[in-house]
């Protein structure tokens with residue numbers, strides 16, 4: 283829906299107070315006054331609980347294959363899942379700067395097996411869904427079969443006739459490339475200029491074709507899309523619009539419900555859950571938030587976190603312009619050290635679908651991300667990549683806004699019983715030499 287005309291866009295930008303702060307690269311918090319109860323909001327997503335549960339079942343069918351192809355997942359039966367842990371020492375450090383009401387937890391998607399980021403959910407799921415469709419279509423599997431057959435030379439020969447293409451800033455390419463290559467696909471990853479060298483090298487070592495661009499993520503996606511359109515055997519994984527990716531991410535929400543029960547954590551009106559999700563184009567955080575809303579309803583409050591130089595979702599949601607506006611349109615350069623978050627234009631699908639279910643968006647500087655990165659290393663001995671720290675500023679923002687708490691009927695007593703879950707989205711596979719450079723950049 284990019285036909286919104288220029289004067290409408292200008293008028294809308296001028297009418298949205300947060301835009302001038304975004305332009306000046308200040309760290310901002312935007313609370314969404316249009317947030318809806320799930321009874322209304324979920325209908326607007328256009329996807330159902332049934333579809334999210336179907337995605338979970340598909341991952342279960344593939345689990346025996348994954349356990350064989352990626353032995354590191356065997357102890358978990360081929361489930362690609364991460365732990366959530368309390369980080370009380372980090373909470374103490376954060377509280378030295380500003381109080382946080384409730385308990386601080388970390389969701390370690392940074393340490394998901396296979397590709398070490400949140401993309402090991404959506405990206406891998408999209409590849410598996412495509413492979414299953416091809417195999418069913420060709421009649422080489424039937425419902426109820428043992429999916430370990432996907433780990434055989436005959437299946438790899440079958441998939442070698444097909445191609446997969448994707449545009450990426452790095453982590454999505456890693457997830458799709460590694461899983462695609464394991465199944466036998468010819469995978470081409472169109473990488474934006476900000477992608478790290480080690481990610482490109484790792485992919486090439488897996489036999490994945492990497493094409494590098496001097497431009498940003500939007501251009502890498504556009505090029506990938508164009509190359510794939512010219513080839514009927516090529517499947518393009520569309521990070522900007524894919525419902526399949528979104529559903530793959532949403533499974534995290536369904537599983538978190540069980541995980542919190544196992545940890546003895548309650549989520550209800552008296553024990554709210556706040557979740558802070560680093561946001562690039564929006565599919566990852568949007569899909570996870572959708573899954574969380576399905577299971578926790580109005581008792582989960584979701585926030586999207588972005589770099590001050592790439593606030594595409596904050597801009598799109600706050601103005602209601604979604605993908606009709608880019609950060610470049612307001613004079614911002616979309617340059618950030620946060621891999622995966624250097625996105626100038628948000629997904630129009632995710633922005634529109636999730637606007638009624640999102641409590642807010644906020645931005646933070648690369649400087650803050652590096653400081654938080656070093657702080658987490660010192661306090662908890664956990665190492666993440668800069669983007670994965672974007673969520674860590676969220677508990678401050680919520681705790682510092684009595685207006686927001688009041689709007690949602692969150693009294694101080696209720697806030698003291700809250701769980702703040704920071705979604706750590708990447709960093710588990712960063713080489714030591716790179717990690718040392720990250721750590722040196724943070725003040726501690």
Ligand SMILES: *Cc1c(COP(=O)(O)O)cnc(C)c1O
Pocket residue numbers: 399400401453454560561562563564565566567621622623667669670707708709
């Ligand atoms: C991709 C990515 C995100 C955000 O996901 P989107 O779907 O692009 O919004 C967050 N953190 C990391 C480390 C990522 O790689």
